Amino acid sequence: xxxxxxxxxxxxxxxxxxxxxxxxxxxxxxxxxxxxxxxxxxxxxxxxxxxxxxxxxxxxxxxxxxxxxxxxxxxxxxxxxxxxxxxxxxxxxxxxxxxxxxxxxxxxxxxxxxxxxxxxxxxxxxxxxxxxxxxxxxxxxxxxxxxxxxxxxxxxxxxxxxxxxxxxxxxxxxxxxxxxxxxxxxxxxxxxxxxxxxxxxxxxxxxxxxxxxxxxxxxxxxxxxxxxxxxxxxxxxxxxxxxxxxxxxxxxxxxxxxxxxxxxxxxxxxxxxxxxxxxxxxxxxxxxxxxxxxxxxxxxxxxxxxxxxxxxxxxxxxxxxxxxxxxxxxxxxxxxxxxxxxxxxxxxxxxxxxxxxxxxxxxxxxxxxxxxxxxxxxxxxxxxxxxxxxxxxxxxxx
Numbered sequence: 001x002x003x004x005x006x007x008x009x010x011x012x013x014x015x016x017x018x019x020x021x022x023x024x025x026x027x028x029x030x031x032x033x034x035x036x037x038x039x040x041x042x043x044x045x046x047x048x049x050x051x052x053x054x055x056x057x058x059x060x061x062x063x064x065x066x067x068x069x070x071x072x073x074x075x076x077x078x079x080x081x082x083x084x085x086x087x088x089x090x091x092x093x094x095x096x097x098x099x100x101x102x103x104x105x106x107x108x109x110x111x112x113x114x115x116x117x118x119x120x121x122x123x124x125x126x127x128x129x130x131x132x133x134x135x136x137x138x139x140x141x142x143x144x145x146x147x148x149x150x151x152x153x154x155x156x157x158x159x160x161x162x163x164x165x166x167x168x169x170x171x172x173x174x175x176x177x178x179x180x181x182x183x184x185x186x187x188x189x190x191x192x193x194x195x196x197x198x199x200x201x202x203x204x205x206x207x208x209x210x211x212x213x214x215x216x217x218x219x220x221x222x223x224x225x226x227x228x229x230x231x232x233x234x235x236x237x238x239x240x241x242x243x244x245x246x247x248x249x250x251x252x253x254x255x256x257x258x259x260x261x262x263x264x265x266x267x268x269x270x271x272x273x274x275x276x277x278x279x280x281x282x283x284x285x286x287x288x289x290x291x292x293x294x295x296x297x298x299x300x301x302x303x304x305x306x307x308x309x310x311x312x313x314x315x316x317x318x319x320x321x322x323x324x325x326x327x328x329x330x331x332x333x334x335x336x337x338x339x340x341x342x343x344x345x346x347x348x349x350x351x352x353x354x355x356x357x358x359x360x361x362x363x364x365x366x367x368x369x370x371x372x373x374x375x376x377x378x379x380x381x382x383x384x385x386x387x388x389x390x391x392x393x394x395x396x397x398x
Contacts, residue, residue, distance in 0.1 A: 013028065021053045023046055042093065049121050052084070053084045066361060073339075081112075088183075095123065104126070105128045105163075109367060115142060142377075181212060185217070203355055203361040211284040214284070244295065296348060307340070340365075
């Protein structure tokens with residue numbers, strides 16, 4: 001990808017602030033695997049697609065002599081989560097590859113981002129999500145021409161339904177792992193920029209599903225640092241759906257469970273019980289070995305206790321609000337919990353002694369800050385896979 005050791009400044013556009021768009025800030029680092037002519041077209045599409053993909057960093061509080069620093073990947077994102085970067089990247093790649101229609105399966109955040117950015121570039125989207133997650137998708141997003149939303153009642157059916165629809169219609173099912181990795185690498189470049197400017201992080205923590213994020217981030221960092229100098233990685237999963245944790249810890253994978261009840265999942269958008277199908281587990285395991293990292297899980301009880309804990313007199317959400325990072329709530333309860341889950345896992349590992357006193361930890365808040373909206377209404381509500389053939393019966397690849 002990038003020889004960043006001597007040429008990092010070459011990839012920076014200092015006229016485009018990272019708070020406005022990480023994509024434009026690191027535009028010269030995008031599409032380096034493409035031939036020069038195609039690379040130029042790709043960057044033009046990225047520039048056209050970009051809306052707001054901003055990030056920032058700020059210190060939050062000290063706990064047991066551990067400094068907690070926040071990587072805010074929600075407040076300045078167009079769709080309220082870091083998936084805005086993915087949406088921008090994937091839509092631009094589709095455009096330069098001549099792909100005008102796509103099928104996607106999503107927990108909600110990725111689907112929302114794809115809908116926003118694909119619409120801007122004139123790409124038609126057929127998106128399948130679990131019906132329990134409709135509350136995470138703004139109604140306006142899927143009211144636009146070319147954005148189609150299907151809700152599947154049984155979570156475990158979402159992938160199969162999307163795959164069957166794509167196969168029957170001859171429309172590409174977007175599963176481009178490397179495109180998503182490249183989006184994550186922009187986040188890695190931002191972290192590297194902070195480190196090169198004098199910041200110090202002993203650990204980096206993030207909630208994970210398939211782990212595209214940390215894998216992409218550490219692909220960047222390990223090109224600049226020796227393994228012993230890398231920030232150690234802490235990955236957090238929700239206990240009700242923790243297949244990566246189970247595989248890594250050596251437990252029987254069949255023990256992984258997932259419930260169709262919304263309240264059983266702390267983070268419903270991270271519904272995928274089989275993220276290893278993306279082929280990322282081995283690279284995650286290698287990352288954990290290289291960066292001397294670990295994985296942990298948080299259950300519902302631990303999460304509730306964390307939300308109510310006071311740190312120097314304030315709850316976690318109050319601390320975040322002091323920095324204008326407002327977590328999306330309903331009836332005083334957070335609806336988007338992925339970022340808070342990462343914080344809960346971090347505090348748990350400090351309490352257990354995994355993270356020692358004197359450490360500085362960068363914690364990613366990947367989502368949570370959104371304005372309240374009406375929930376999307378799907379075009380179809382799918383109870384059985386046999387319904388797929390009848391949906392959009394006249395639709396085919398164009």
